[in-house]
Amino acid sequence: FRYLWIYLFVCLCMFFQCAVCRDVTLPIGPLYRVAGFPVSLPCVVTGYEGPRTQEFEWFLYRDDAGGRQMGVISTRDPGFPYAPFQSRVRNSEVRVERDSGDRVRLVIHRLRIEDQGKYECYTPSTDSTYQGNYSGSVIVKVIPDTLQISYSRSLTGQPLPEGAELTLTCSASIQSEQLTHLSVMFGKHGETSDGDTEIISIDKMLGVVPARLYQKRYEDGEITLEKRNVEGGQDLYVMKMRGVQADDRGSYFCEASQWIRDPDRSWQKIAQRKLDIGNLTVNQLSDIIKVMPVPQGILTLQIGAPLLLTCEVQGLPTQINYGLLVQWLVIVELARMTPAGVVSWGDELSQGRGSLEKVSDGRYTLKLFSVQPADSGSYRCAVSFYAPDTSLSPSTAPIYSQHSEGVTVNLRTKDVRVTAVAQLPRGPLLKRGSTITLICNVTIITTGPVQAQVQWVRSPIPEPITKKDQSPASDVSSPDEPIEVTPEPVATLRHDGVAEVFSNSSEVSVDRITMSSYRLRVHVAQTEDQGLYACYANAWGQDPHGAWYNTGVKAESNTVTVYLYARAEDLLLIPLVVGVSSALFVGIVIISAVTCCFMRHLAKQRARK
Known part of the structure; x- marks a missing residue:
């Protein structure tokens, strides 16, 4: 066991000693890069002793030099490069970029065929003992440049009106023995120092990727990009921008990139070309469009006469089939016509009283068959422009909107005077279960046929709420200020004799008993039927065509108090x-x-x- 413990101790020491050994790391090779384009080789050193800023020396073993070592560049010795690299180092075409004290990158700005070979990164020792590896290497293979890019149609500089469709094409191809992928991006040059702006691209995995600024327009179908296979080996990429906006003006370009997957499974861009397509100028609709009403100014008509107004859209570009939403406004919307030609009216009363038609491109006519006093006012035409073939939804924003000047429509009306008096006929005391009878006497003074429309309303009887005077010596009580209560409708007898009852509790009827007297009856009255009753009289006249219209003249009667007593x-x-x-x-x-x-x-x- 003694020898076993000694063996384990020695292994443990060797493990910790290796754990702190110097180690130089480069990417796994071979790396395939394209001639004429930049290459960047990272080199990292770890496990070292000494200063945090380490020195690095790069060597190249060219394939065509029989494995002979050639100095490329050093971070500590300006005279280190061999002759083939001296001028390139002086011009910074070959340089070392330091990311940190122990992490650098060898950058060759323009790779050459003769740069192919094995690159070695060496770190001079700063350790107290010589342990670990002091250099690492990677093989770089230089492949020829086969990336081609062209366009079949460029922007001619001819201005496009706002809302037109822009089509840009770009052809790109690669012919490589290695498995490489191609991506194509359309973009716009920046007007300031902010740089270029990406619009949309087909990435290396053939996925369509819109830029963040154009994500919403892509989702709405306003921007598309497709790849088309054509003869000749080059693929055609077509970007369409439907409904160009004023901000879309500028200089456009197409960019093709060649990608390869390195042995460490990471994707690297090894070649890239950019091609200017041309400059786009956008004519804003606000500069070329004018919405005009016909006729203009003030229009005076007789009641019952037809009203004919035309909305003209002047300066409309003929080469673009805009979707126009046309609205006629009289404070609120009176009528509208969608780009699909569907007409709708602002309220049910207006529907059937007129028409809205498209008589020609840019000309829309509103017609009211028989005008009434309520039709007087200022008429304006509003036109909203949408891109061709746009599906309208509440969230769809127009390209541009414009309102016309107002046309004032005045009507010649005859003098009308209306009075109304409400009364409670004499009779026995009203008790619960009795029939309440009220009379409204209406007088209308005018010329020509006239009818009255009478509405009965009821308000609650105010309670006698009192408050003491501010002075303690005073015993006089003063009533509170009355609270205004909106009367609730009970029933209406329209000008055409149709009765409308609004009460839900008791049985109510209204009728006309004489030429000027109108009666309200509440049968089997209950406690909630008592209150302050009044009648509103509204005069209706008749136009030359026999249609009845509201003159707008009305009168409000006095109030009548109805109180119900208890039964025996x-x-x-x-x-x-x-x-x-x-x-x-x-x-x-x-x-x-x-x-x-x-x-x-x-x-x-x-x-x-």
């Missing part, structure tokens, strides 16, 4: 209920007392026995 049988019910309740209480008390005395007497008799 209700008053007799109270003492009856009180008497029965008292009798039941007294009977229960007597029975309880008798029962208690009997139980006590029975208990005494049992005790004697």
Whole structure:
């Protein structure tokens, strides 16, 4: 066992000694790189003693030099490079870039065929004892440059209107004996020092990857990129940008990159070429579009006359089939036509009273068959521009929107005066279960046919809430300020004789008993039917075509208080209920007392026995 312990101790010492040995690490080879493009070889040293900043020397064993060592560059000796590398080192074409004190990279800016061979990274010793490895090597294979890139159509500089479709093409190919992959990216040169902007690319695994700034447009289908196989060995890459925006102006380029997978399974870009396609100029729609109403200014019409307004879109580019959303606004939306030609109206009352039609490209006509006083106001046309073949949704933003100037429509109306008086006919006191009858007398003074539309409303009877005066010596009570309560509708008799009842509790009816008198009856009235009643009268006139319209002239009557008294049988019910309740209480008390005395007497008799 003694020798076993000694053996284990020696192995343990050797293990710890190796754990702190110097070690120089380079990538696993062979590495295939393309002639004419940069190469970067990292070298890391660990387990060393001495200063944190280590020195590095690079050697090359060329394949065509029979394995002869050739100095490339050193971090401590400017005269270290051999003749083939001296000028390249002076021009910084070959250099060492230090990432940290013990981590550097040999960078050859433009790789040559004769640079093929085994590269050795050597670190001079700073250790107290010579242990570990002081150099590492990697084999670099230089393959010819076969990356080709071209375009079949460039931007001519002809301006595109905002919303047009932009198509860019780029052809790229590689012919290599090694297994390499190709990626193609379309981008735009930066207008400032911020650099180029990537738009969209097909990566080395043939996946389409939009840039972050263009992610939303790609998801909406506004930007696409596809690869097409064509004859001649070069693949064609086509990028389409539907609905160009003002920010899309600038200089565009296509970039092709060649990729290879190193022995350590990492992907490395070994070649890259960029090709300028041309400059794009975008004409903004705000500079070329003008939305005009026809006619303009002020338009005065007779009631019942037709209204015809045309929305003209001037300066519309003919080479682009924009999707136009056209709206006519009178404070709120009156009518709209979608790019698909679907017409909708702002409310049900407007539907059927007019039409909205596209008479030609850029011309949309609104027609109201018979105008009424409510149709007066300022009419404006609003046009929103969408890219061709855009599917509209609530979240779809237009390329551009513009409103026209307003057209003021005035109507010649006749003088109308309306008065209304509400009354409660004399009769017996109203009790619960009675029929409430109210009369509204309406007077309309005007010319031509006229009808009244009468609505009955009810408000609760205000309670007499009082508050004491601020002075303690005063006993005078003053009422609180009244609280405004919105009356609730009870029933309406329209101008065409149709009755509308809004009450849900009691049976209500309305009718017209004379030319100017309108009656409201609440049958089998309940407590909730009492309150302050009033009637609203609205005058309706008739246009030359026989259609009725609301003149907008109305009157509000005085209020009538309706209070319901209790019935006689209700008053007799109270003492009856009180008497029965008292009798039941007294009977229960007597029975309880008798029962208690009997139980006590029975208990005494049992005790004697």
